[in-house]
Amino acid sequence: xxxxxxxxxxxxxxxxxxxxxxxEDTAEGFIYGGWMTDYNYWDEKADNIMDTKIQAAPxxxxxxxxxxxxxxxxxxxxKEEQRWGKPYDRAKKYVVADKPxxxxxxxxxLITGDVVAEIKKLKNSDGPDLLVYGSGKLxxxxxxxxxxxxxxxxxxxxxxxxxxxxxxxxxxxxxxxxVNSKITSTGVIFATYEPLExxxxxxxxx
Numbered sequence: 001x002x003x004x005x006x007x008x009x010x011x012x013x014x015x016x017x018x019x020x021x022x023x024e025d026t027a028e029g030f031i032y033g034g035w036m037t038d039y040n041y042w043d044e045k046a047d048n049i050m051d052t053k054i055q056a057a058p059x060x061x062x063x064x065x066x067x068x069x070x071x072x073x074x075x076x077x078x079k080e081e082q083r084w085g086k087p088y089d090r091a092k093k094y095v096v097a098d099k100p101x102x103x104x105x106x107x108x109x110l111i112t113g114d115v116v117a118e119i120k121k122l123k124n125s126d127g128p129d130l131l132v133y134g135s136g137k138l139x140x141x142x143x144x145x146x147x148x149x150x151x152x153x154x155x156x157x158x159x160x161x162x163x164x165x166x167x168x169x170x171x172x173x174x175x176x177x178x179v180n181s182k183i184t185s186t187g188v189i190f191a192t193y194e195p196l197e198x199x200x201x202x203x204x205x206x
Contacts, residue, residue, distance in 0.1 A: 001123055001124055002060075002122070002123050002124075002125065002127055002128065002129050002130050003123075003129045003130070003149035003150060004062060004119075004123060004129070004130045004132060004142060004147055004148050004149050004150075005054075005129055005130065005131050005132065005148075005149060005150040005151075005152065006131075006132040006133075006139060006142070006148055006150070006151050006152065007054055007131060007132065007133050007152040007154070008133075008134075008139070008151070008152070008153055008154065008166050009036050009154045009156065010153060010154065010155055010156070010166050011035065011155075011156055011158050011159055011160050011163075012155060012156070012157060012158060012159045013159045013160060013161060014165045014166055014167060015032075015035075015160045015162070015163035015164065015165060016134070016136055016163075016164055016165065016166045017030050017032075017033070017136065017163035017164040018030060018032070018033030018034065018035075018163075019033075019034070019035055019036035019037070019156075020033075020034065020036060020037055020070075021033055021034050021037070022034045024070055025066060025164070027164070030162070030163050030164075032160050032162075032163065035156070035158055035160060036156055039158070040186070041156055041157075041184075041186045041187075041188050042186075042188075043184050043185050043186050044185075045182070045184045045185060046154075046184050046188060046190070047083065049182060049184075049190050050083060051083065053152070053180065053190075053192070054131070054152055055083070055087060055131075057128065057129070058087075058090075058091075058128045059087070059091055059128045059129050059130070059131045060091045060092040060093070060094065060127060060128050060129070060130050060131070061088065061091045061092070061093045061094065061130070061131055061132075061133070062094045062096070062119070062122070062130040062131070062132050062135075062138070063093060063094070063095055063096070063132065063133065063134070063135050063138070064095075064096055064097075064134070064135035064136070064137050064138035064139075065095060065096070065097040065098075065101070066134070066135070066136075066137075067133060067134035067135045067138075068093065068095045068105070068108075070134070071088065071093075071105070071133075072103075072104050072105040072108075075088045075089065075105075076089065076104075076105055076106070089106075089107075090107075091107070091128075091131075092107055092108075092109065092127070093105055093107060093108040093109070094108075094109050094111055094122060094130065095108055095109070095110050095111065096111045096112070096115050096119070096135075096138050096141075097110060097111070097112050098112065099112060100112055115141065116141065116145050116147075119141075119142070119145075119147060120147070123147065132148075136164045136166070136168070139166065139170065140168055140169055140170030140171075141170060142170070143167070143170035143171055143172060144169075144170035144171075144172065146172065146174075146195065148195065149194065149195070150179075150192060150193070150194050151176070151192065151193045151194075152190070152191075152192050153166070153190075153191050153192075153193065154188055154189070154190050155188065155189040155190075155191070156187075156188050157186075157187040157188070172198065173198060173199035173200075173201075174195055174196070174197070174198055174199050175195075175196040175197050175198075175199055176193040176194060176195055176196055177193065177194050177196045178191060178192070178193055179192045179193065179194055180192040
């Protein structure tokens, strides 16, 4: 069985919307796009974490449509970039969308219709683990249906106060176990969690 592994960049107040650029996602009038890149938060240690903790083994990609469109507009023109371009081009891209659309990136497959059932089939198929980047709407579906096996969360030392949250409407009462954590030279906290068990109201009783 494949694992579904999410990697999410969030602010201290939990916003995951448009970390990489001002035009990435302006839904609901969001004006703080690029909050991750504007202040040079990324460093050599972050690169090392990506290489050794997230993308060390072969992988496929599982993406929502917005993130797929962002990636497809950029990475096919940068196939030789070693850390992301080359492995992204090599990976099979599975794209979850509400309705069919033309896939512009080679080695891509569309998932639509009963997406939960289709994702479960994909998890049970042979192949490398499925990495999820961005894809806020898709993550809500995965959280709601307990389909995430591991979460990599990068928390940046900035607050915004508005925007799409990682733990939004799909969030379930659940315990997680921390399996790894590091902090970069710029104060970014990298932490990995795996789901442990559903959280029952009676377990919180005093």
